Amino acid sequence: LFALLPKLFFSSFVSASEMQALQSLPPEHIQPILANLTDMRVGLFTADAWRSFFIVAIGSATLWLFMEKKIRGEWMVAAILLLSLIDLWGVNKRYLSDDDFVASTQTQQQFTLTPTDQMILQDSTLYYRVLNMATSTFNDGVTPYHHKVIGGYHAAKLRRYQDLIDRHLTTEMGALQQAIIGSGGVLDSVNADPFKVLNMLNTRWVIMPAQGGGTLPVLNPHAMGNAWFVDEIRFVESADEEIETIGMLNLHHAAIADKKFEPLLDGLQVTPADSASTIRLLEYDSDYLIYEADAKKDELAVFSEIYYPKGWQITIDGKPAAMLRVNYTLRALPVPAGMHTIEFRFEPHSIRITDTIAYGALLIMLLTAVYLLLKKVKRKDTNHNNNH
Secondary structure, three states, X not given: OOOOOHHHHOOOOOOHHHHHHHOOOOHHHHHHHHHHHHHHHHHHHHHHHHHHHHHHHHHHHHHXXXXXXXXXXXXXXXXXXXXXXXXXXXXXXXXXXXHHOOOHHHHHHHOOOOHHHHHHHOOOOOOOEEEEOOOOHHHOOOHHHHOXXXXXXXXXXXXXXXHHHHHHHHHHHHHHHHHHHHXXXXXXXXXXXXXXXXXXXXXXXXXXXXXXXXXXXXEOOOOOOOEEEOOEEEEEOOHHHHHHHOOOOOOOOEEEEEHXXXXXXXXXXXXXXXXXXXXXXXXXXXXXXXXXXXXXXXXXXXXXXEOOOOOEEEEEOOEEOOOXXXXXXXXXXXXXXXXXXXXXXXXXXXXXXXXXXXXXXXXHHHHHHHHHHHHHHHHHHHHHHHHO
């Protein structure tokens, strides 16, 4: 019925939002566009309806032949699998067709290392971030191919990080650019306060545009590193107050947090950090980070990593610990006095559960297959012995 009478079941093939968008066109153009849209979509709908009809009909016929014992079970299963493959192949090719594939050389040209990239990659520091101001920073898909970046594009960007971009980073990028131009690219003696949030995010390298379409790398010596101990922490009542306050603090010495995280300090009284206390990153990957801390007294460590509590397991010397959110987006952790190994591992409980179910199901399938195979072999042996 869908194939024969498509318009009987659907009064319109143009959505309300599309109709609203078309109202901006001259009235004489609207009706022809609506007619074309409707004809195209009715054609697609009808073609898919006929396609579904024939797949269901062939599948039903195959099952009927099996039930009437006109074909063996193996042939029925093979026919259904082949039919499913044909169905999936046709649909998948709509989204990933031959036209979507290009020569590897064409793709590699987009990601060729520039002299600037090569110079930055010579930096032996374990982990740092790069800010590319020679392109559209927050819609850039090339720089992240070679570096860990401040910008880049992702459709599922965290709302809090977007807030940080809108409230602080966009303004600070302008200030940093002026500082680089004014100092001739040597930032050692410039005032770093106008781009303190970028420093908090460990922005060690900046890519600047140069004449002739080229780029130049600039080292930022004010980047705060992977983690540091702070002298104090302040608590505020709201997210608005928190994001405003980080622009007023010396973030190397102070942190700001929502008051709801105060219990996670577990009684720690944050006092000025001991100058001999150190914390450094030992290992880094996308799903784990390992730090070594030498705290001369109880300290509060701030980590230049985005706070996201779901799935992250934190331990100090193998014992579970709880992190809090500071500076609107970062992680913080109370560290007791002494030498410690701090680990952040992304191990969501949901993944463990689904892995257990998946591997359990696979094991059951294998055992069932082995059982059926052994049963079939045993039956053949029994029949063979009976015949003799």
